[in-house]
Amino acid sequence: MKDSLKNTLSQIDIKQFQHDLISWFIEEQRDLPWRKDADPYKVWVSEIMLQQTKVDTVIPYFDRFLKKFPTIESFAAADDEAVLKIWEGLGYYSRVRNLHSAVKEVVGNYGGVVPDTQEEISKLKGVGPYTAGAVLSIAYGKPEPAVDGNVMRVLSRIMLIREDIAKASTRKVFEAAVRELIDHEHPSFFNQALMELGALICTPTSPACLLCPVRDHCLAFEDGVQSELPIKSRKKKTRHVDLIATVLKNNKEEFLIRKRPNKGLLAGLWEFPNVERNIHFEQSKAALQAYLIQDLQLETKLENGAFVRVDHVFTHLTWTIDAFAGELNPNIEIGQEYKLVTKDALEEYAFPVSHQKIWQAYKKQFA
DNA sequence: AAAGCGGGGCG
DNA sequence: CGCCCAGCTTT
Structure with a gap:
């Protein structure tokens, strides 16, 4: 771990931060269809759908998907055209092709049980560092980081991290931070709370700092520089x-x-x-x-x-x-x-x- | 490390 | 119009 990260962590009351964040989440979380239970299959499907895709867009697709493929076995048995049809209009179609391939792998070689270790689950097609951490923490209660765009934005502000979040290597910095911050008693709530905070309070433009449950822990707010973070280099024209x-x-x-x-x-x-x-x-x-x-x-x-x-x-x-x-x-x-x-x-x-x-x-x- | 890969919504 | 979104794979 970098010294700068250690130094920042020493300024944060981690136990208090966990408590303030999770208490807020328990009180204010949205009622979403994939939060009704922690079935690994449903969590997995929701996490794939939510990649680069807004919650409001995903909800009807998730409901329709689970109605048509209620079990992991039923989806494994689906034919390729039906698989694409259920995803029609959602975009990034390789997501569902990879998900289908991975689900067939789980049903064929894991007895239909989604793997519960970082090493095994990461072998599955379409399961990268974020999705692995999300499924392991939300469905299995393991204290693994699940670093997405929300988490990088939120933590870049709280911890005053000025590294370019457009760079692939930067994700590791935030994973190291989460490993230090995460509540080992409530990994699912902790990870979901960070993302929920990013979606509802710590938004990309004009964050609602006055409503923020962890404002007192936020180094960017303390310095009044929350609008300057995160640092993100912009992409080329289309x-x-x-x-x-x-x-x-x-x-x-x-x-x-x-x-x-x-x-x-x-x-x-x-x-x-x-x-x-x-x-x-x-x-x-x-x-x-x-x-x-x-x-x-x-x-x-x-x-x-x-x-x-x-x-x-x-x-x-x-x-x-x-x-x-x-x-x-x-x-x-x-x-x-x-x-x-x-x-x-x-x-x-x-x-x-x-x-x-x-x-x-x-x-x-x-x- | 950078590019390719969808679509919708917002300021 | 550019930017953002619960990213991953390929090159």
Whole structure:
């Protein structure tokens, strides 16, 4: 441990801090569906869903997930398309692919019992340092740190830690701090309380210090510098891609959809056939025709203009998609990544939100 | 160590 | 518009 951390810890009444924090949590915690019991499977699912995702967004997904897959065995037995469908719209789809893989591992090789040690649980796909600590502390009562963005923000203020939280190595500094601070009698409450404090009081902008239960322990508040913390270097700009997409229907009321590759952006999700718009193409429609003929070898008849434009923002990328409607030659041959499906069947597949918007616009105009 | 990976909401 | 969110994996 660094000397600076030791020095800071010596200024904090750890027992009093634990008491003030946990008492507040017991009194003020939100009533959330994953707090009804400490079933390791449910805790695990909730922690994966909550990665980079707000509580309000997760709640309906969590309820629907547990209704469809109430036990770890039922989820292990799910097929891949159902797994993606239940996650549709939640984002970061590798989370659910990894969770499914890990759950099958637990059911197959651990008798359906989620491992309760750092070494074993960390071997599971998608279980990193945060999730391991969260499941071990919340479901098993082990005094392991669970350091997420909330915890780094809260502790950077309380302990006046000025290291860049955007750096991967910085997490270890906070884990060392938590190991010193954590209440060994109540690890679950302690970890959850730190995160709850970050969500409700010690917020990124304008923290509610006057309502804070651990204000008296906070070195940043003492110096009046809470708004300067945490230190976080900012990221680079996103790039932009223009796409043209097609909603193509044949004379049997079937639509052409395509499965994305199993790696990379939106892996394994379904979409309407589309192509990156080449800057050298003057006309979207000309580029689209070229793609349809060359890549799909389709004979199609397109409507005149795009029926919708969809702008979509990712963390690292933005899309502008112009979507065209068209008729499809009934006798075409399609590659294995394509499917022809009816309107009802289409909606059983998992689509990214951008393509859901295309579909909604299509139905509104042509249905 | 840095980049890739979703989507929604807020100021 | 940028930033934030109960992060992990790959390169």
